[in-house]
Amino acid sequence: MKPRPEVPTEPTAISAAEQFQNQTLRPILKALNDLILAYYRHHLPKRKAAFDRFSPDDKLAYIERSVREDTRLRLMLIGMVVGQFSPEEWAVFVAEEAELTRRISNLLIGRLQSQVDQLSSVG
Template sequence: MISKKDIRPELNLSSLTPDENFQNKVLRPILKLQHDILILTFKNWCVKQKVKLSDTKKDNFREFLDKSFSKNIVIRNLILGIIIGQFTSDEFLEYQKNASEYNRRIFTMAKQRLFDSFDEIKKDGNS
C-alpha cells in the first residue's frame, strides 16, 4: 500500500532546528505536491471574491497576498486544509505541538509559491 509520504517529492534540505526539520521534511514536500491544488484554490477564491487579477501588476501582487492572508480567514483555512490534509497521524501530532509556528511557516511558503506563480495564476482570463 502506498503511503502519503511515498507520493511526496523528496527534497534534500538541511535543517538546524526541529522546526526547520519539520518544515523541510514535511511542509515543503507537501506544498510542492499540492502546488496545482494551491493555485486552483487561490484562483477560485479570487473569482468568488470578484478580484480582477488581470489588472494586477506583479509589484502589487505580493501586497495583495499579504493582505489576503492576514485579513481573510477563508483563504487561510483553505490553504491550511490543503496542507494539513496530507499529514500522517504522527506528523499531525508533531504539528499540534507548535501549530502557530508551523502555520506561520505554511503561510509564508504558500504566499511565496503563489507569488512565484503569478503568471500562471493570472493567465486563463478567469480571474
C-alpha cells in the same frame, strides 16, 4: 495520494520547526501545487479583485494580504496541507502549532507569488 516529491534543502535545519518545514511541509506543498493554484484561482473572482489589472508588485502584495487576512482562504489552504499529515506528523504539528501554521502561511504565500503568472487571466 501519490508519494511526496523530494525537495532539496540545506541540511543545516537548526530547530525542530525548520526540520519539519523542510522534511514535511515543503514536499506536501509541492505535491499539492496544482490544487493550491486551482483553489486560489477559484478564490479570486469571489473577491471581485481585478487581479489581471494589478501591477506585478500589486499582485504580489494582494497574494500576501489575501492569505494573511482572508480567514476562510487561509484556513482552507492550511487545511489542505494539514490533511496530508500522517498521525506522527500531526503530533509534531500540534506540539508547535502556532509556529508551524505561520510557516505554512509563509510557504503558501511564497509558492503563490512565485507562480503569479499562472494566476493571471482569471475569471
